[in-house]
Amino acid sequence: MSHRAYQVVKEAEVIIGYKTYIKLITQLVSDNQEIISSGMTKEIDRCNLALQKALAGQNVCLVSSGDPGVYGMAGIMLEVVKGNGLLGQIEVETVPGITAANAAAAVLGAPLMHDYVVISLSDLLTPWETIAKRVELAAQGDFVIVLYNPKSKGRVKQIELVREILLQEKPENTPVGIVTNAKREGETFVISDLKNFTSEEINMFSVVIIGNSQTFSFENHMITPRGYKV
Amino acid sequence: MSHRAYQVVKEAEVIIGYKTYIKLITQLVSDNQEIISSGMTKEIDRCNLALQKALAGQNVCLVSSGDPGVYGMAGIMLEVVKGNGLLGQIEVETVPGITAANAAAAVLGAPLMHDYVVISLSDLLTPWETIAKRVELAAQGDFVIVLYNPKSKGRVKQIELVREILLQEKPENTPVGIVTNAKREGETFVISDLKNFTSEEINMFSVVIIGNSQTFSFENHMITPRGYKV
Numbered sequence: 061m062s063h064r065a066y067q068v069v070k071e072a073e074v075i076i077g078y079k080t081y082i083k084l085i086t087q088l089v090s091d092n093q094e095i096i097s098s099g100m101t102k103e104i105d106r107c108n109l110a111l112q113k114a115l116a117g118q119n120v121c122l123v124s125s126g127d128p129g130v131y132g133m134a135g136i137m138l139e140v141v142k143g144n145g146l147l148g149q150i151e152v153e154t155v156p157g158i159t160a161a162n163a164a165a166a167v168l169g170a171p172l173m174h175d176y177v178v179i180s181l182s183d184l185l186t187p188w189e190t191i192a193k194r195v196e197l198a199a200q201g202d203f204v205i206v207l208y209n210p211k212s213k214g215r216v217k218q219i220e221l222v223r224e225i226l227l228q229e230k231p232e233n234t235p236v237g238i239v240t241n242a243k244r245e246g247e248t249f250v251i252s253d254l255k256n257f258t259s260e261e262i263n264m265f266s267v268v269i270i271g272n273s274q275t276f277s278f279e280n281h282m283i284t285p286r287g288y289k290v
Numbered sequence: 291m292s293h294r295a296y297q298v299v300k301e302a303e304v305i306i307g308y309k310t311y312i313k314l315i316t317q318l319v320s321d322n323q324e325i326i327s328s329g330m331t332k333e334i335d336r337c338n339l340a341l342q343k344a345l346a347g348q349n350v351c352l353v354s355s356g357d358p359g360v361y362g363m364a365g366i367m368l369e370v371v372k373g374n375g376l377l378g379q380i381e382v383e384t385v386p387g388i389t390a391a392n393a394a395a396a397v398l399g400a401p402l403m404h405d406y407v408v409i410s411l412s413d414l415l416t417p418w419e420t421i422a423k424r425v426e427l428a429a430q431g432d433f434v435i436v437l438y439n440p441k442s443k444g445r446v447k448q449i450e451l452v453r454e455i456l457l458q459e460k461p462e463n464t465p466v467g468i469v470t471n472a473k474r475e476g477e478t479f480v481i482s483d484l485k486n487f488t489s490e491e492i493n494m495f496s497v498v499i500i501g502n503s504q505t506f507s508f509e510n511h512m513i514t515p516r517g518y519k520v
Contacts, residue, residue, distance in 0.1 A: 062292050062388060104518055127392050127402075131516070135400035138513050139520040148509035156388045156396035156473065158292060162357050166386035170365035172357075174416075175424055177407040177433060185517035186404075190432070194405055197431040201424040203407060243386065279378035283368050286361070287415035288334055290369040 065155050068121050074113045076106050077123030084244070085123065103133065107140040114150055127157040131180055131208060161206040164239035164267035167249050169281035171237060171269045176204035181211070181218045188218070195222050199229035204275065204284055207268040219268070223258050226270065230254055235277040240266040251277045295385050298351055304343045306336050307353030314474070315353065333363065337370040344380055357387040361410055361438060391436040394469035394497035397479050399511035401467060401499050406434035411441070411448045418448070425452050429459035434505065434514055437498040449498070453488050456500065460484055465507040470496040481507045 069075065069088050079097040089095060098106055106122065113120045124132035134154045141147045165172045177198040183191060198205050205226075211219045226234075232255035239249040240263065250260050254270065262268065271277075275284040299305065299318050309327040319325060328336055336352065343350045354362035364384045371377045395402045407428040413421060428435050435456075441449045456464075462485035469479040470493060480490050484500065492498065501507075505514040 063296065066293065104520060107520075127388075127395075129392065129395045129400045130402050132403075134396070135403035135513055135516055136518055136520065138399050138511055139515060139518070142508055142511075142513075143520050147511060154396040154400060156392040158357075158386050158388060159392060162359065162386040162389060165357075165359045166364075166384040169368050170359045170384060172360050173362075173365035175407065175409045175421075177405065177428075179405045191405075194431040194433065197427040198407075201427040202420070203424065278372055281368055281372075281377060283365055283372075285369060286365055288366055288369070290334060290337075290366065290373050 062155070062157060065157060068153075068155055069123070071119060072121035073118045074110075074120045075123060076110050076113075076120065078102075078106075078125075081123050081125050084125075103136055104140065107133070107137045110137065111140055111144060111146070111150075115146075124157075125160070126163070127159040129154050129156065130159045130161075130178070158243070160208065160242060160267045161269075163242035164206075164237070164249075164269060167239045167242050167247065168237040168251065168269060169283050171235075171271060171275060171282045171284050172204055172206070173284040173286045174204060174272060174274070175201075176206060177201075178206045178208065180208040181222065182209040182215070183218065191218070192221065192225060195225050196229070199226050202272045204272045205270040207270070209264065210266055210268045211262045212264040219258055219262060223254065226254055230270075230273070234273075235271040235275050235282050237269045237277075237282045238262055238266055239269070242267060251280065251282050292385070292387060295387060298383075298385055299353070301349060302351035303348045304340075304350045305353060306340050306343075306350065308332075308336075308355075311353050311355050314355075333366055334370065337363070337367045340367065341370055341374060341376070341380075345376075354387075355390070356393070357389040359384055359386065360389045360391075360408070388473070390438065390472060390497045391499075393472035394436075394467070394479075394499060397469045397472050397477065398467040398481065398499060399513050401465075401501060401505060401512045401514050402434055402436070403514040403516045404434060404502060404504070405431075406436060407431075408436045408438065410438040411452065412439040412445070413448065421448070422451065422455060425455050426459070429456050432502045434502045435500040437500070439494065440496055440498045441492045442494040449488055449492060453484065456484055460500075460503070464503075465501040465505050465512050467499045467507075467512045468492055468496055469499070472497060481510065481512050 236257040466487040
């Protein structure tokens with residue numbers, strides 16, 4: 061958590077968020093702050109509520125995990141403000157955070173030292189064809205590939221399809237890191253390879269990082285060299 | 291800066307870094323800490339020195355800007371440790387940070403709400419053909435595109451070539467955000483479009499973010515919608 065995020069949470073009169081993320085900041089919250097938590101699929105309701113409270117003159121903090129601007133709440137909030145004709149009229153600050161990609165990379169060592177892509181495998185709002193095409197192009201470009209939302213209880217096929225697409229372009233022994241609960245309680249990680257990684261435990265708290273052609277793993281570390289002569 | 295990064299700087303006996311980044315943390319440093327700063331191209335020397343100090347039993351902090359694992363020092367440090375046969379034997383912790391991409395995105399609003407790529411235009415260690423190909427594939431995949439090291443005093447052509455490549459695939463009015471000194475003293479930003487953005491001031495402290503087909507700009511904000519019905 062950044063100093064600025066800490067400060068913003070502390071100064072807020074109202075804190076609104078998905079319940080899992082509200083739980084993560086419980087120890088920062090004081091009795092005179094109003095806390096509103098709600099479940100999944102209530103994203104737009106939360107933003108409407110945040111706007112209502114802000115219009116009533118309150119200092120509102122909308123909480124999101126990782127970085128609120130990377131598959132988080134920042135964009136939805138701004139769209140709701142715009143939809144109400146208020147963008148530029150009420151003050152909205154996006155506080156950047158440490159993304160799941162960066163937290164997971166730090167756990168693995170340094171896999172993101174060269175050009176990389178971030179792709180979410182959730183096909184709730186994005187057609188699967190678009191996702192599959194992006195995975196293929198990322199492999200063709202020899203990008204390091206970071207996968208968000210790789211698998212959930214109800215969505216298990218996508219990660220297998222990604223593996224198949226990548227095996228058309230990349231060697232079987234390409235290092236693959238899986239980090240679950242990166243930099244949080246219960247953190248675990250494993251370094252596998254493109255052939256075998258889908259047999260490891262992967263869930264909705266996991267980030268999967270697939271190396272480029274230069275990435276190597278060694279002593280529980282995953283490293284993408286930049287090309288310096290070490 | 292994250293709480294953990296702050297703590298690590300405070301606890302270190304030796305702090306080593308590129309002089310520009312050492313300057314950014316001057317106010318955190320105390321008299322009984324040894325500070326070693328050096329110039330550009332001294333990356334490997336800095337890592338060797340850090341290793342030496344660590345082997346002598348000191349708590350060493352190697353400082354890097356943004357996230358040390360994204361085009362930063364984490365990978366080089368791990369390679370130097372490995373080169374000396376010490377990986378797994380001395381403790382190396384990578385502390386994740388807020389990348390320039392995330393800081394710049396927060397300044398612009400929420401341009402990274404969907405799949406994105408991060409590409410460095412520095413062709414010092416990477417052949418230009420590789421970089422150009424990646425830009426082209428990123429455009430084909432309709433990724434949001436983040437450009438690091440877009441331009442420096444001696445390297446001005448690359449950003450123009452990128453513009454030409456992108457104009458083959460994307461409309462002229464695609465929003466382009468340029469943020470210089472994101473979340474630092476002297477921060478400036480401008481939102482332009484693919485046709486015109488290279489006429490804006492871009493330097494080595496700038497990050498350039500090019501929207502996908504859904505990205506729009508409005509009232510000094512750049513937003514990539516996720517697809518929620520707002």
